[in-house]
Amino acid sequence: MKKAFLPIAIVAAAMFAYAPIAIDNAPYQSTMLLIQKIFYFHVPSWVALTCALTVCGVASAIYLFKGSPEADRYAVAGAELTALFGLFGLASGMLWARKAWGIWWEWDARLTMAFMLELIFVGYLLVRKFGGPGAEKLAAGMGIFGAATAPFIYKSVDWWRTIHPKTSVVRTLDSPDNSPPMFHVLVFCMVAFVLLFLVLLSLRVRLEQQRAALDRLYLEEED
Amino acid sequence: MIRRLGVFAVSFWLSGAALFAFQAGTPNPSDTTGFEPVTSLPPGQQIPAAPYLLWAYGLIWIGVFFYAWSIWKRLGKVEQEMRALEKRRK
Numbered sequence: 001m002k003k004a005f006l007p008i009a010i011v012a013a014a015m016f017a018y019a020p021i022a023i024d025n026a027p028y029q030s031t032m033l034l035i036q037k038i039f040y041f042h043v044p045s046w047v048a049l050t051c052a053l054t055v056c057g058v059a060s061a062i063y064l065f066k067g068s069p070e071a072d073r074y075a076v077a078g079a080e081l082t083a084l085f086g087l088f089g090l091a092s093g094m095l096w097a098r099k100a101w102g103i104w105w106e107w108d109a110r111l112t113m114a115f116m117l118e119l120i121f122v123g124y125l126l127v128r129k130f131g132g133p134g135a136e137k138l139a140a141g142m143g144i145f146g147a148a149t150a151p152f153i154y155k156s157v158d159w160w161r162t163i164h165p166k167t168s169v170v171r172t173l174d175s176p177d178n179s180p181p182m183f184h185v186l187v188f189c190m191v192a193f194v195l196l197f198l199v200l201l202s203l204r205v206r207l208e209q210q211r212a213a214l215d216r217l218y219l220e221e222e223d
Numbered sequence: 224m225i226r227r228l229g230v231f232a233v234s235f236w237l238s239g240a241a242l243f244a245f246q247a248g249t250p251n252p253s254d255t256t257g258f259e260p261v262t263s264l265p266p267g268q269q270i271p272a273a274p275y276l277l278w279a280y281g282l283i284w285i286g287v288f289f290y291a292w293s294i295w296k297r298l299g300k301v302e303q304e305m306r307a308l309e310k311r312r313k
Binding site for chain 2: 020033034035037038041042045084087088091092095096098099196200203204206207210211213214217218221
């Protein structure tokens with residue numbers, strides 16, 4: 001990961017610099033017109049969140065059952081990034097909703113569950129910060145259950161009646177009539193967000209590793 | 224006596240809230256007739272899209288830069304403390 005950090009960071013920066021041009025060139029969606037272009041940052045935010053959520057859930061399980069301190073560092077980094085990308089997704093979704101639906105928020109299944117997920121991970125971070133000794137294991141439990149909600153949130157639009165677009169909306173973008181297809185721009189932005197996630201994860205894990213090294217130095221000094 | 228008054232007050236409030244919710248949920252016939260799609264409204268009554276789009280992208284860009292800066296700052300603080308500790312040990 002250390003060797004790959006710089007190339008990934010450069011590629012991510014280049015993709016983010018080009019993203020506004022690609023989004024500008026993407027065709028307008030026939031009913032929502034300009035506001036639909038929020039989609040190119042809104043959906044990738046949730047894709048990056050899914051990556052962060054997976055890292056947090058898997059690392060939390062490894063920490064809980066094997067006690068690996070390195071896994072715990074990945075878990076806390078994943079949780080912080082879940083909260084960050086969740087905030088991006090919620091904020092961009094609200095701005096979209098205001099224009100597309102005429103309201104900022106609707107307490108339907110998808111939006112409420114996404115909000116609850118954000119609260120779970122803000123709770124995780126609060127437990128880590130103020131929970132005292134043993135907070136890591138309690139937080140790991142929260143991380144696993146937080147990650148377990150992801151499939152339900154994803155499928156919520158198909159299972160329940162909601163004003164949020166269904167999961168099938170992404171497939172409809174891959175139309176041969178579009179030039180360049182909206183789907184290509186969406187995939188481009190998704191890749192950019194996943195690379196951004198990897199860069200931020202790497203930096204955040206590095207911070208946890210340095211904190212652990214500092215703790216070791218203090219312990220050695222006490223001895 | 225106070226308990227009975229409390230029960231009465233809560234019951235009154237709950238029934239009032241239910242009545243209010245029922246009234247709020249009853250559609251007014253005049254609201255449903257003469258429906259007009261948003262796209263056919265005059266431009267002055269339509270919500271402009273561009274500010275929302277710019278806000279969405281702006282918030283995400285600012286958020287990413289702020290978060291990267293916060294990690295950088297926290298990392299710098301820990302490394303500074305490590306250097307000070309190692310210096311003191313020597």
